[in-house]
Amino acid sequence: MYYQVKKIVVLILLHTFLLSVALSCITPLFWMLNASFKTDTEFRNDLGLKLATNPTLENYKTALTEGKLGFYFINSVFYTFITVLLIVVISSLAAYGFSRLQFPGKNIIFFMFLAAMMIPLPAGFVPVYILLNKLHLVNKTGYVLAMTNIGLSFSIYLLKTFFDQLPRDLEDAARIDGCNKLRIWWSVGLPLVSPALAVVIIFNSLNVWNEFVLASLMFTEDSLMPLQVGLMEFYNRNIIQHTLLMASLTIAAVPIILLYLVMQRQIIKGITAGAMVG
């Protein structure tokens, strides 16, 4: 009896602790969403604490048109899509090569990719920016290429460890049937590593979508900016109207949160794998 009471008390304490931390995470986000549906006067009265009874989409309209959030959003989608596509193709080719094929200098080159993940380069964006300037690549192409490189090391590492665990029988069978190496990579290798590919895609999408430093250096024109830079720009440009800002933050946050909720298993896998490399 005593132990049961004790157990229940402990459980209640545990859940109070967990719930209060969970609330601290959720409340600001929910408040942001709620405030974005209010008019400015409504917001000033209740500070966004009461539920929006007659939600208005006016803020979203203003943010998307006058705030140019629509442009930024499309830019972000474009950069993310192209970069992740490049990362997937290039890194899976390389991972397949490192795992299955022989060529001189293989181990040294793989070690370089590994080392790149471990050596911190706090000012790495400085020489990259200067280099892009000298190559006249301070534009979409340069940004996408530089971002692709950032995602490569981790993706190659993850895919290579996955390839290493796979049996080679299927590939041997394909070779006997007369497939060349590229064909084997495409029709046998890629389908087999699709769980790891999902991790690579999600993880890199988040990274590119959330990237700020390089983008803010490279894009000074409104029409090229991705969301993160656009949000800062938007914030600097406007005398702050809370509800409008909350609407634009929501626009930037909602796709990521939805993606996270659907794919959270892959994201967490990517995070743990990324940490274990170090």
Place this chain on the structure above:
Amino acid sequence: MNSYLKDKAVNFSFIFPALLLFSIFYIYPFIYTFILSFQRGDGIYTSQFVGLANFKEVLLYDKDWWPSMFYGGFITLFALTFQNVIALFLALAVDKAIKTGKFYRVIFFVLCVLSEIIVGLLTRQILISNPGIFNQWLSKFGLGFFIHNWLDAKQILFQIGNVKITHALITTALVHSWKGFGWAFVILLAGLQAIPEQLYESARIDGARSHQSFLRITLPLLTPVIVLVCILTILGTMQAFAMILALTRGAGGLTEVPVMRIYNHLRGSQIGLACAEGIVLGVVLITLSFTMLRISKWVRSRWGVLPS
């Protein structure tokens, strides 16, 4: 022989695109940082060789570099203690209450997937003193004694030499920990769940109390993961800056972390200085993480825990 070479060339072509990008955007910039750090100018149109002048400037003459390292260090220390201890407690709690563990994990991690800019601007909006949304909430809920200007950088709480600790700095550290704890939590939880259940069972059969099995099983086996989390926290926090930019805009230099300084120098066309600062910070970070690895190895061999 010819077909042998051709075969190797085909094999090599699989990694060629990756190697090409890597050389242009990693290896070359890596070397280029050192070259640029000996130069002065904007690095694009004008640059002249100045020897070690930039390093001298950073290490000896620049009054603001070491304070900025301190501000970064302050936030890091906060993250190492406050954030990671809470994350550890949460991980232990969730590990126990495993039935609802997944639900909590989903919620705790949500701040980590949001961008630094979103979290920074959102918290700025809530905390900034005019009209002071957070403060008005506090007074509504009867917590009026907590009210203060959260992002204030004028009133100095402590001062050691050039280093000034303000509300803005403490708030930044708090918000940073709040955004980052979910990440530490996820890794610690993965570490906890990797500990085999049999160990606990046999300890229970041998009559171990729960605090005993925590001290003798959980803690030693979790040490490598804790060290890993600490190292990654140091590396991540010392290099964080977008969130701080969005939250305080540097608060007049009083929350200017090292990378923000590097960024500002790049914007101000002081490339050499930016690179020299980057190298100094990089060396500090590598030394720190290397030392921590050595210490953890020493501790583990001392405690007689198997290396993992």
